[in-house]
Amino acid sequence: MTRLRLLNPGPVTLTARVRESLTQPDLCHREPEFAAMQRDVRGKLEAVYSDAKAQGFVAILLTGSGTAAVEAMVGSCVPRDGHGLVVANGVYGERMAAMLTAQGKRFTMVNADWLAGIDLAAAERALAADPSVTHVLSVQHETTTGRLNDIAALGALCKKYNKKLLLDAVSSFGAEAIDFTGWNLEAVAATANKCLHGVPGVCFVLVAEAALAGRPSGATSVYLDLWRHWKEQPNGWSPFTQSVQSVYALQAALDEFSAEGGWQSRAARYAARAKRVREVVRAAGVSYFLADGETASSNILMSFAVPAHTRYETLHDRLKAQGFIIYAGQGPYAGKMFRIAVMGDLTDADMGELCEALTALLARPD
Numbered sequence: 001m002t003r004l005r006l007l008n009p010g011p012v013t014l015t016a017r018v019r020e021s022l023t024q025p026d027l028c029h030r031e032p033e034f035a036a037m038q039r040d041v042r043g044k045l046e047a048v049y050s051d052a053k054a055q056g057f058v059a060i061l062l063t064g065s066g067t068a069a070v071e072a073m074v075g076s077c078v079p080r081d082g083h084g085l086v087v088a089n090g091v092y093g094e095r096m097a098a099m100l101t102a103q104g105k106r107f108t109m110v111n112a113d114w115l116a117g118i119d120l121a122a123a124e125r126a127l128a129a130d131p132s133v134t135h136v137l138s139v140q141h142e143t144t145t146g147r148l149n150d151i152a153a154l155g156a157l158c159k160k161y162n163k164k165l166l167l168d169a170v171s172s173f174g175a176e177a178i179d180f181t182g183w184n185l186e187a188v189a190a191t192a193n194k195c196l197h198g199v200p201g202v203c204f205v206l207v208a209e210a211a212l213a214g215r216p217s218g219a220t221s222v223y224l225d226l227w228r229h230w231k232e233q234p235n236g237w238s239p240f241t242q243s244v245q246s247v248y249a250l251q252a253a254l255d256e257f258s259a260e261g262g263w264q265s266r267a268a269r270y271a272a273r274a275k276r277v278r279e280v281v282r283a284a285g286v287s288y289f290l291a292d293g294e295t296a297s298s299n300i301l302m303s304f305a306v307p308a309h310t311r312y313e314t315l316h317d318r319l320k321a322q323g324f325i326i327y328a329g330q331g332p333y334a335g336k337m338f339r340i341a342v343m344g345d346l347t348d349a350d351m352g353e354l355c356e357a358l359t360a361l362l363a364r365p366d
């Protein structure tokens with residue numbers, strides 16, 4: 001069977017070491033061996049960015065996909081009588097607003113077009129107009145389009161107006177800079193199975209311990225209450241059953257991650273892969289989906305326009321037959337956009353094969 005290489009934005013193609021880690025011995029999550037592993041994994045997550053620990057952030061490990069981490073962060077950190085300012089430009093920013101709606105919490109939406117950057121001017125107007133805002137919420141890498149949002153600028157606004165920032169870094173943690181010192185962050189949500197190259201099943205939130213210790217949880221959920229998990233995790237336990245095998249995989253993935261040189265080195269690898277994809281796509285005359293894609297796209301995932309001479313399904317199915325899974329556009333861009341992510345265990349030979357396949361498929365018919 002052809003080896004499938006996943007170019008969707010997670011789950012990712014696993015390394016042999018991460019795959020093999022799944023077959024370690026059965027383990028109860030209430031045994032000291034699990035407690036030791038959870039402590040180790042939490043410590044490694046806290047060490048991915050060198051200033052996180054110094055700034056007092058602790059990692060809380062949860063069972064669930066990336067959405068669970070974001071929902072736990074939004075639910076626990078925004079007080080029940082708080083006021084969120086959601087600065088969105090895609091599916092995942094809008095999902096944070098949907099969470100606040102479900103939690104019955106007040107929020108203001110600064111919503112930009114999916115093809116535009118976050119609206120910093122409108123965010124500043126909203127912050128200046130309403131001092132009751134307690135938290136600003138945004139997405140670092142909006143996977144809807146592959147745009148890397150200007151969180152440094154949003155963080156500077158948060159600092160200026162003294163508001164805490166809650167960041168969805170689900171598709172960027174481990175491959176993009178996150179400034180725990182400068183961005184006025186209170187929490188960052190992410191997952192095992194994207195830039196860290198683990199398997200789906202565990203996710204995590206890095207939270208400022210000062211917030212956990214300093215005020216009650218805002219959670220309206222029992223399961224996704226970070227404060228409840230924080231009481232148990234420093235001792236190695238968890239209030240609920242953890243996804244033991246996913247934690248095995250995350251531990252192996254984090255060991256590989258640091259042996260390979262950490263986030264900067266992962267970012268450099270993705271940049272080299274993205275450059276190859278961009279070159280073949282450009283040579284075929286295919287455009288970025290974002291008008292400013294050349295400068296605004298991440299190296300983690302890029303979105304392109306489906307050429308007029310073909311259909312998304314044709315591209316997908318032909319690439320799948322050659323062992324590559326690409327990703328469709330969402331919402332209004334279904335059928336019009338195709339996305340290529342370069343996370344996971346992709347070799348030089350994989351990238352070479354992909355470039356050949358794309359060149360053949362994207363070329364205009366004579």
Ligand SMILES: Cc1ncc(COP(=O)(O)O)c(C=O)c1O
Nearest residue numbers: 065066067092141143168170171
């Ligand atoms: C930025 C961002 N946030 C949240 C999510 C949701 O993660 P999951 O699908 O793992 O629940 C994703 C998934 O792609 C994402 O890219």
